Amino acid sequence: MHDIAIGERLIGPSHPPFIIAELSGNHSQDFELAVAMVEAAAKAGAHAIKLQTYTADSMTLNVDSVDFVIQEKDSLWHGEALHSLYAKASTPYEWHSRLFARAKALGMEAFSSPFDEAAVDFLEILDVPCYKIASFELTDIPLIRKAAATGKPLIMSTGMATLAEIEQAVDCAKKAGCEDIILLKCTSTYPAQPSNTNLVTIPHLRDSFNQQVGLSDHTAGIGVSVAAVALGATVIEKHFVLDRNAGGVDAAFSLEPAELKSLVEESARAFDAMGKVTYGGSAAEEKSKHYRRSIFVSVDVKKGQTLSRENLRIVRPASGLAPKHWDSVLGKKAKTNLPAGTALDWDLFE
The missing domain is CATH 3.90.1210.10 (Antifreeze-like/N-acetylneuraminic acid synthase C-terminal domain)
Known part of the structure; x- marks a missing residue:
């Protein structure tokens, strides 16, 4: 399984896991807060920050009928209209270049999840090093084709996808010219419970598609992510917030700076501990x-x-x-x- 270069960093089984801090909408539409998040992620040792590139109108319709309002009572966003939720959680397009530049100046890679084809065109202007396809978009074959056609590495969260749906997404990406694919095991609930995470899927997913595999982790804490490294995860993505108590759309399942620092350190320690089959003492x-x-x-x-x-x-x-x-x-x-x-x-x- 070949190494994959994302910017200046090599990702693969022979390298410590690549840690991505997902800013999501936890900036609460405050640019200075977003900058502070990038700086805190760098100080914690994250290897990359990731944004989400969409507008409310590119995500959904501005309609208040039952189909467009979150009905699940156990959801963090129960009762919210999709359009207003995405308007609140979106990262303004005019922020992207400045946040990317700040991240790069601090030694991190910076990229995003496009949610429609126009977002890919926008991100291409900013020369992102790779693309991330969110789990809910894994069945959006035209979007995958568009991102893959750039020839840049593609990270895809598998979420709720069946093996057949993952196969379709991988085949689409390859046919469109993408040679570097990383699949992320993901549980598409927010937050996710460890008991619902099924980490043993990671080596099965890797072997099924002969691709690098990582984890997009929506559980609390860092234990699940560290365990994933022992199962072969080469990439770990966690949502990030400066202070959970201060709020943010994803704050409830996001890591604070000290936790992110622990994730970077402990995942590297787990990687170092893997070694090789050894008996008789080292x-x-x-x-x-x-x-x-x-x-x-x-x-x-x-x-x-x-x-x-x-x-x-x-x-x-x-x-x-x-x-x-x-x-x-x-x-x-x-x-x-x-x-x-x-x-x-x-x-x-x-």
Whole structure:
């Protein structure tokens, strides 16, 4: 599986996971807050920030009928009209270039999720390094075709998609000229519960499509994301907010700066810990082997005296014969005087 370059960063199984801070609509239409979020994400060590590129009119219709109002009572946005929700959560197009420039100046990559074909055209003007397709848009084949035709890497959240729908999206992207595809396991509930995340899908998804796989994580905390790294995730995307208590459309399932910093550190630590199949101890453990147990003379033994449980013990360190030889040693005669503390060896008894 080949590495994928997103801007200046290489992504792949041999690299620590690529951490994306999703700003979403948590800027609450405040440009200075959005800039502060970019700066805080960089300080926390995130490798990229991501925006969402849409307008309320490009997302839905300005209609208040039941079809266009969120009905689910357990939704964070229950009772909201789709058009007004998207108007509140959208990132103004005129902000994009300034936020991208700030991110790049701080050493991060910056890109976005386009939600219609016109958004792809707009983002191409800004020369983004890749595109992200949101889970709800995975069945929007014309949008995938448009983004893939740029030839840039494509990150696609799978969300609710069936294997057949994922296959259709991947095939569409490849036929349109995209060679670098990363699929993100995603649970499209907001927030998502760990019990509903099914991380074991990650290696299955990777093997099914022979593509790199990551996680778009809507659960609270960082535990699920860190666990995903152990299952092969090369990309982790988490929503980000400066202060959950201050609000924001996605604040309830977003990480604060200290948590994002922990995610960057702990996911890298999980990656480092994966290693390779190893038995018999690592090179770092060689010195520790000295402190295993072995057979020692525990009280003074005279020449010709029988070695027994009364004058031998299995103790640390491992300077003497290994404990597996205990039964063979008992009953032997000492060839010479053996003071207490002598590490037993084959040439010390008959």
